[in-house]
Amino acid sequence: MQEVARVVLALEADDVAEEVMHFLDRSGSARVVGTAGDDRQLVEAVRQLEPDAIVAHPSLVAPASASGPAVLALDTRESVASLRAAIRVGAQGFYLWPGERDALAAAAAATGSMPRLGDKRAMIVAVHGARGGVGSTFVATHLAQAFTRRDLDCVLLDADPTYGDISAALGVPDDQMHTIADLVPLVPELTPAHLGDALWTHPAGFRALAAPSAERAASVSAAALAAIVRVAAASHDAVVVSVPRELGELTLSGLASADRVLEVLSLDVLSFRAATRAIDVFRPSGVAARVGFVVNRASRSEITPGDVERVFGAVPLAVVPADRAVPRAQDRGRLVPPKGRVGRAFAKLAGRVLEDPEAA
Ligand SMILES: Nc1ncnc2c1ncn2[C@@H]1O[C@H](COP(=O)(O)OP(=O)(O)OP(=O)(O)O)[C@@H](O)[C@H]1O
Ligand SMILES: [Mg+2]
Incomplete structure (x- = not known):
């Protein structure tokens, strides 16, 4: 059985954050366990909550580590700067809100069953x-x-x-x-x-x-x-x-x-x-x-x-x-x-x- 993925959400705009949170919670396969409004809050939330995934505006995320949560980048507009930032932080995917919300939910859900990787880092x-x-x-x-x-x-x-x-x-x-x-x-x-x-x-x-x-x-x-x-x-x-x-x-x-x-x-x-x-x-x-x-x-x-x-x-x-x-x-x-x-x-x-x- 697939576990429900635990997600920390980090977006600057409160109204978008609210929509994303309701959408993911309703999807049944991902649950928002914490939110963060800036990069420091995000680091703290990840440390305390150990989520499976971070759904975030790429500007708020530090580069992903192999053993950390998956990063799913989200933005309301597609821009080269945003895409580059997503790549820089090692995001597993880049999604536009709301157009690609179903793909976001599927990617978030998949992190729930994703194996935890060890700490070895090449x-x-x-x-x-x-x-x-x-x-x-x-x-x-x-x-x-x-x-x-x-x-x-x-x-x-x-x-x-x-x-x-x-x-x-x-x-x-x-x-x-x-x-x-x-x-x-x-x-x-x-x-x-x-x-x-x-x-x-x-x-x-x-x-x-x-x-x-x-x-x-x-x-x-x-x-x-x-x-x-x-x-x-x-x-x-x-x-x-x-x-x-x-x-x-x-x-x-x-x-x-x-x-x-x-x-x-x-x-x-x-x-x-x-x-x-x-x-x-x-x-x-x-x-x-x-x-x-x-x-x-x-x-x-x-x-x-x-x-x-x-x-x-x-x-x-x-x-x-x-x-x-x-x-x-x-x-x-x-x-x-x-x-x-x-x-x-x-x-x-x-x-x-x-x-x-x-x-x-
Ligand atoms: N140090 C070298 N001395 C002599 N020949 C070399 C040397 N390095 C590469 N070559 C030769 O140059 C050619 C191109 O090398 P290679 O295929 O590694 O380049 P590449 O940058 O991967 O090319 P491509 O852009 O097609 O992928 C090959 O025939 C290779 O044997
Ligand atoms: Mg070559």
């Missing part, structure tokens, strides 16, 4: 390449390998429906690997065990989930991706999410969940231009502060890794050399062995991301 790293072909797939797969060599239980998620190619880079036929879309129907009750069943294990030891096919990509919402990442983070030590190049909802969701965002650059003007544009788009969602740069395919060029600091104000976390072994391995669905120049660059990158002082 380091979540999103990998983005603003310019096509800079090596974001290469960086994501090899970072997963480097985390595994540090004995971290790592999962690699390919969230790029258009250009996702992690399955090919790992040498797995598409029909032998589950995708993120396969988990979407389970999202309201997704457990680490469901996720574990869907993961494919690489010989190096990390586990992976492929990108959804283009036809099923639409079924993967930003909220679904956030929920999958949240469950992965609750049951692993490290989560690497390869996010789409396009700066849409899925990318912003992947970035919002991440502790570190790796922007992959190559040493050429167009890559720098594309990364600059991407960071301008990330900035309002508060992600820019978590961005670190990885220079890939470095070779002698007029542009040097030093220019990264000049242009982006940050020393690159790692400089991965251009190496013919990379396309040779990737074309055969293999990873470049962890020993050697490329492997050493990734060992250093993993250390930097984990803020291991020895990697500095």
Whole structure:
């Protein structure tokens, strides 16, 4: 039997709060156990009442934690600012009042039966390449390998429906690997065990989930991706999410969940231009502060890794050399062995991301 979900409501407008409260209470599957008019009251209500979900205007919520209540963002108007705020706080969904109230009630109800996740919390790293072909797939797969060599239980998620190619880079036929879309129907009750069943294990030891096919990509919402990442983070030590190049909802969701965002650059003007544009788009969602740069395919060029600091104000976390072994391995669905120049660059990158002082 489904439990009645316990909800704390946090909205600025009293009249809307009243309507939402009556509506949810009448729905029979969710009950408002507390209300809050500002962010401090909300923190206190969550601490005391331990609700299953917070239904709130996104501006009132602090970023969600993996073990805390689900956040369902609500607003009376759709705006980019509000949507970004919802993504920033890790909301599982964004609903317009009153137009989407039935979807809100269903989402609130589902939190009542949602399993409580443990306190384990992985380091979540999103990998983005603003310019096509800079090596974001290469960086994501090899970072997963480097985390595994540090004995971290790592999962690699390919969230790029258009250009996702992690399955090919790992040498797995598409029909032998589950995708993120396969988990979407389970999202309201997704457990680490469901996720574990869907993961494919690489010989190096990390586990992976492929990108959804283009036809099923639409079924993967930003909220679904956030929920999958949240469950992965609750049951692993490290989560690497390869996010789409396009700066849409899925990318912003992947970035919002991440502790570190790796922007992959190559040493050429167009890559720098594309990364600059991407960071301008990330900035309002508060992600820019978590961005670190990885220079890939470095070779002698007029542009040097030093220019990264000049242009982006940050020393690159790692400089991965251009190496013919990379396309040779990737074309055969293999990873470049962890020993050697490329492997050493990734060992250093993993250390930097984990803020291991020895990697500095
Ligand atoms: N350090 C490197 N040295 C030599 N070749 C590299 C290096 N990194 C990546 N490559 C090659 O560059 C090509 C693009 O790499 P990759 O597929 O990882 O890029 P991507 O950013 O994921 O591309 P897309 O935008 O298509 O998703 C591949 O052929 C890969 O083997
Ligand atoms: Mg790619």
